[in-house]
Amino acid sequence: MVEKQLKERIIETALTLFEKYGYHGVTVDRIVAECGASKGGFYHNFKSKDELLYHIHDVFITYVLNKAQEAYVKYRTPTKRLCAIIHSFVRVFHIYKPHITVFNQEAAYLKPEYAEKINEKREQYKQIIFQVLREGIEAKEFRSEISIELAGLSIIGMVNWMYKWYKPDGPMSIEQIAAVFNDLILHSLLTEEAKRDEDISSFLLSHVGEE
């Protein structure tokens, strides 16, 4: 196995520090000191501290957007699609918790040209959720009286908020959290008929483990 590349080491160290102290609470000098590098090494790999921040944002949003698109394509019904997307969304916290923290906390400090690129992908992500909710209402799986926009933003909010409290070594596993979230969300969205559908209600907590 080859020695871990400097760029990777810088990113990892920066991530840990940013998560704890915030982007402005960490100096470039501190980052390079903490990972045994130098100013020169840093600026050889990154144009600026801002570019590092952008890189962190981009890695996460690109990954999570891909996962959502995969989940959408893989399943055919709105409920299954929604559950799969939420499941993948929650699961990302397992690997990318520091990225997500930085993403949610420091986005305001992205330079305009970077912010634009990130916002585009963020917007795409939202649209996938909205799309699934729309399809769910059309298919009469989801209640028609809910607001797609508000329901979508609620889902995004409750999952994203995990970055404030989720601890990888906490009492609940990622899989358990995802299951509970899906249960809560489906209970708030499903129509009465849909709940009676065996295939759909299998995603609800009270049915987990049943055959």
Added chain:
Amino acid sequence: MVEKQLKERIIETALTLFEKYGYHGVTVDRIVAECGASKGGFYHNFKSKDELLYHIHDVFITYVLNKAQEAYVKYRTPTKRLCAIIHSFVRVFHIYKPHITVFNQEAAYLKPEYAEKINEKREQYKQIIFQVLREGIEAKEFRSEISIELAGLSIIGMVNWMYKWYKPDGPMSIEQIAAVFNDLILHSLLTEEAKRDEDISSFLLSHVGEE
């Protein structure tokens, strides 16, 4: 009417700027320039820039905590209490949107002695929500299979997340948003029996306006 005090003007200006550019994106010089004050005036009213940040945090959390306690005392059943708390929570965005944005974005930069005080109140707020959920399960109004912790954090997350998208002049009023949130949350929490209770289900969207 007396001339608006300098301290108030500083806070208002700082709030607007912090909301847009972040705490570290705004200098003390900028704040005082923008509200026609001076460095001297600023440091006469605040010990430091950090104290101003703390003050903003404290005003908001104190207010919202009070509102939740009031709502808790005012009503007697878990469902009513929860709806009232959420309603008051959402409503705060109408007056304190900039405060909340700063509260959610910049808390990491609070100096330890300040952070501790704020966290205490934040924790109290969470406990009120947990308490209501606990009572709701005991009273068989809320489903017993849900996790109090996760349900509580979900609620807090979806409401707090509003700071990312809520615009006071947007298409939905605060009251409408609160109604939709309550509908979504209750649908995910209520037991089947509770939903059949006229008194309880009056908080659901499909029943709003009915007699």
Added chain:
DNA sequence: GTGAACAGACCAACTAGTCGGTTTGAAATA
């Protein structure tokens, strides 16, 4: 007159980014 409220020039510390130099490793050459 006296102290609180405010003004604004000034300072010291900090920090992102630079720049000339050194190391390293792999390809080219002999």
Added chain:
DNA sequence: TATTTCAAACCGACTAGTTGGTCTGTTCAC
């Protein structure tokens, strides 16, 4: 194989600009 070459990777002292905070006044209300 031994040697040269050269560019990419990396180093770290230095700089220029910024920014929170201070300090010496001045104004104003009572």
